[in-house]
Amino acid sequence: MTSPTHPPSKTHRTFVRVRFGDTDPYGIVYFVSYFRYCHRAIEEFLRSCGLKPEETFKNVQEGFGLPIVEAWCRFRRPSRYGDILRVETSIQEMRSKAIIFRFEFYPEEGTELMAVGTANLLAIDATWRVRDLPERLKESLFQEK
Amino acid sequence: MTSPTHPPSKTHRTFVRVRFGDTDPYGIVYFVSYFRYCHRAIEEFLRSCGLKPEETFKNVQEGFGLPIVEAWCRFRRPSRYGDILRVETSIQEMRSKAIIFRFEFYPEEGTELMAVGTANLLAIDATWRVRDLPERLKESLFQEK
Amino acid sequence: MTSPTHPPSKTHRTFVRVRFGDTDPYGIVYFVSYFRYCHRAIEEFLRSCGLKPEETFKNVQEGFGLPIVEAWCRFRRPSRYGDILRVETSIQEMRSKAIIFRFEFYPEEGTELMAVGTANLLAIDATWRVRDLPERLKESLFQEK
Amino acid sequence: MTSPTHPPSKTHRTFVRVRFGDTDPYGIVYFVSYFRYCHRAIEEFLRSCGLKPEETFKNVQEGFGLPIVEAWCRFRRPSRYGDILRVETSIQEMRSKAIIFRFEFYPEEGTELMAVGTANLLAIDATWRVRDLPERLKESLFQEK
Numbered sequence: 001m002t003s004p005t006h007p008p009s010k011t012h013r014t015f016v017r018v019r020f021g022d023t024d025p026y027g028i029v030y031f032v033s034y035f036r037y038c039h040r041a042i043e044e045f046l047r048s049c050g051l052k053p054e055e056t057f058k059n060v061q062e063g064f065g066l067p068i069v070e071a072w073c074r075f076r077r078p079s080r081y082g083d084i085l086r087v088e089t090s091i092q093e094m095r096s097k098a099i100i101f102r103f104e105f106y107p108e109e110g111t112e113l114m115a116v117g118t119a120n121l122l123a124i125d126a127t128w129r130v131r132d133l134p135e136r137l138k139e140s141l142f143q144e145k
Numbered sequence: 146m147t148s149p150t151h152p153p154s155k156t157h158r159t160f161v162r163v164r165f166g167d168t169d170p171y172g173i174v175y176f177v178s179y180f181r182y183c184h185r186a187i188e189e190f191l192r193s194c195g196l197k198p199e200e201t202f203k204n205v206q207e208g209f210g211l212p213i214v215e216a217w218c219r220f221r222r223p224s225r226y227g228d229i230l231r232v233e234t235s236i237q238e239m240r241s242k243a244i245i246f247r248f249e250f251y252p253e254e255g256t257e258l259m260a261v262g263t264a265n266l267l268a269i270d271a272t273w274r275v276r277d278l279p280e281r282l283k284e285s286l287f288q289e290k
Numbered sequence: 291m292t293s294p295t296h297p298p299s300k301t302h303r304t305f306v307r308v309r310f311g312d313t314d315p316y317g318i319v320y321f322v323s324y325f326r327y328c329h330r331a332i333e334e335f336l337r338s339c340g341l342k343p344e345e346t347f348k349n350v351q352e353g354f355g356l357p358i359v360e361a362w363c364r365f366r367r368p369s370r371y372g373d374i375l376r377v378e379t380s381i382q383e384m385r386s387k388a389i390i391f392r393f394e395f396y397p398e399e400g401t402e403l404m405a406v407g408t409a410n411l412l413a414i415d416a417t418w419r420v421r422d423l424p425e426r427l428k429e430s431l432f433q434e435k
Numbered sequence: 436m437t438s439p440t441h442p443p444s445k446t447h448r449t450f451v452r453v454r455f456g457d458t459d460p461y462g463i464v465y466f467v468s469y470f471r472y473c474h475r476a477i478e479e480f481l482r483s484c485g486l487k488p489e490e491t492f493k494n495v496q497e498g499f500g501l502p503i504v505e506a507w508c509r510f511r512r513p514s515r516y517g518d519i520l521r522v523e524t525s526i527q528e529m530r531s532k533a534i535i536f537r538f539e540f541y542p543e544e545g546t547e548l549m550a551v552g553t554a555n556l557l558a559i560d561a562t563w564r565v566r567d568l569p570e571r572l573k574e575s576l577f578q579e580k
Contacts, residue, residue, distance in 0.1 A: 019326070019329070019330055019333070020329050020330075020333065020343070020347070020459055020460065020465065021326055021329070021456075021459070021465050021467055021468075023458075023459070023460040024202075024455055024456070024458070025199075025203075025455065025458040025461075025462035025515070025516040026202075026203050026210075026460075026462070027460035027461070028212070030455060030456045031180065031184075031212075031213045031216055031264075032177060032180045032181050032184065032456055033456075035176065035177045035180055035216075036177050036309070036311055039176075039177065039309070039310050039311070040309055040310075043309070043310065052372065053310070053371075053372060054170075054370075054371050054372035057169075057171075057310070058170075058171050065171075067173070067176075067220070067223070068176045068220065069219065069220050069221075070217075070218070070219045070220065071176055071180075071217070071218055071220075072215075072216070072217040072218075073215070073216055073217075074214065074215045075212070075213065075214050075215065075216075076214075078212070078273070080344075080460075081343075081344050081460040082342065082343060082344035119176075128223070164471070164474070164475055164478070165314055165315065165320065165474050165475075165478065165488070165492070166311075166314070166320045166322055166323075166471055166474070168313075168314070168315040169310055169311070169313070170310065170313040170316075170317035170370070170371040171315075171317070172315035172316070175310060175311050177311055178311075181454070181456055184454070184455050184456070185454055185455075188454070188455065197517065198455075198516075198517060199515075199516050199517035202455070225315070225489075226315040226488075226489050227487065227488060227489035314492075315489075315493075316492075316493050316500075318502070321470065321474075321502075321503045321506055321554075322467060322470045322471050322474065325466065325467045325470055325506075326467050329466075329467065344460075347459075347461075348460075348461050355461075357463070357466075357510070357513070358466045358510065359509065359510050359511075360507075360508070360509045360510065361466055361470075361507070361508055361510075362505075362506070362507040362508075363505070363506055363507075364504065364505045365502070365503065365504050365505065366504075368502070368563070409466075418513070
């Protein structure tokens with residue numbers, strides 16, 4: 001459940017091109033590549049909130065990290081080398097210590113769902129112990145920059 | 146549920162070394178790499194059953210393919226560059242048209258669960274329509290070669 | 291030497307973002323990632339000439355392929371996670387049966403050479419024998435689309 | 436030229452399996468994958484000398500790093516998904532501040548050269564300035580452990 005103190009998540013849109021090394025031997029996107037696309041979508045989501053990924057996934061100064069502790073994808077339709085995919089990224093759930101991102105993959109200009117996935121990021125401190133998400137971070141994630 | 150006509154799955158053991166390009170910028174295994182390790186574990190599971198992966202994921206002659214249609218992993222403890230992981234692979238569920246593999250990652254000689262995941266393979270025909278798993282395949286998967 | 295029948299190559303500019311999985315365990319771009327960036331730069335060069343990469347690297351209908359038979363890179367300065375690199379791509383040499391692309395990597399808005407490389411593509415026929423580059427291809431490569 | 440104070444390099448042999456994600460959309464090994472195999476071959480070469488790669492590519496305590504500053508490969512024959520390649524790794528040249536590794540790729544049990552490459556590692560200090568290779572390292576590289 002989305003935390004009641006936060007408004008519904010915006011949906012951020014980014015595009016990924018299926019590259020030469022992203023496919024399996026049969027020319028279909030290798031399922032592993034989708035998880036790389038998901039990470040890239042998180043990076044772009046963060047940037048759209050004014051957050052630098054390189055200071056967000058691990059922030060030594062503020063003493064927190066945000067490792068991905070769970071990831072899931074369902075692949076509904078095959079994509080091929082050269083395709084452009086539209087990724088719609090949103091925050092599916094915001095907890096006190098975790099963020100769950102949701103990804104929907106569509107053709108560049110189509111509405112047919114190609115793949116859907118989630119990634120759970122957990123807030124940890126410098127000793128890898130679970131901690132609360134930094135307030136600054138939570139606020140930024142619901143802002144448009 | 147495991148199909149009643151099949152014995153419980155064997156557990157196949159393989160080892161993966163965390164390579165230079167498998168980590169994130171902080172020296173921790175990039176979550177995407179685990180999905181590559183899962184695929185590799187399926188390949189080795191197939192080989193241990195006498196099945197060639199290159200004739201199993203797609204078999205033009207017999208008119209079937211086995212795309213991965215869903216994948217999931219939970220990452221419990223970080224691994225680092227140079228580590229060796231022991232992957233315990235089994236068939237979690239065998240359906241008429243699908244196979245679900247399960248992966249458990251441990252330290253080379255330890256018992257602490259580092260990560261756990263699943264991958265669902267669906268049987269399709271040459272036109273990408275769902276079909277029954279080939280009998281030959283189902284039988285082989287429960288054999289030791 | 292550039293073939294005398296062709297004008298000097300244009301220089302095509304594209305940008306690549308250093309992604310999470312592109313670095314080594316120390317946060318520096320893994321040298322292998324540069325070769326991926328080179329391939330991507332060729333793809334964008336082809337598109338800027340009106341050529342679809344997916345019909346150019348292998349073209350069953352016209353009976354040719356363009357495998358990369360040699361690649362080289364020198365890495366002069368380290369790039370880091372989150373950096374944007376500007377890639378300047380040109381045709382260093384056009385032979386009757388081969389194309390040599392040249393890549394120069396700079397900071398997004400800087401002039402300091404970060405890395406430089408080349409990739410040799412050889413024209414082959416359906417049986418993997420060396421053949422002349424298709425005329426259509428050679429002409430397109432010196433056009434702006 | 437090999438430094439006169441060192442004996443000729445041993446040749447270390449390792450094997451790599453072409454994995455699902457290592458190919459291009461046409462089922463042929465993506466040229467970028469060969470560079471990954473080269474890095475893996477260096478790792479195994481180091482281990483065969485009693486050197487831990489994770490303490491050799493970067494060693495904070497002893498104040499040195501060994502980044503790859505140049506890499507080159509020629510691809511002579513295509514490999515395919517499922518193939519096993521035999522990599523013969525040797526030190527082509529040992530300089531006061533650099534090591535050049537040489538890689539030859541063969542079929543698992545064949546003698547036909549599939550690909551050949553080199554990688555240059557340069558010794559740097561903690562401030563990225565070029566320095567002499569540590570004596571301990573140079574000695575280890577010519578030992579069998």
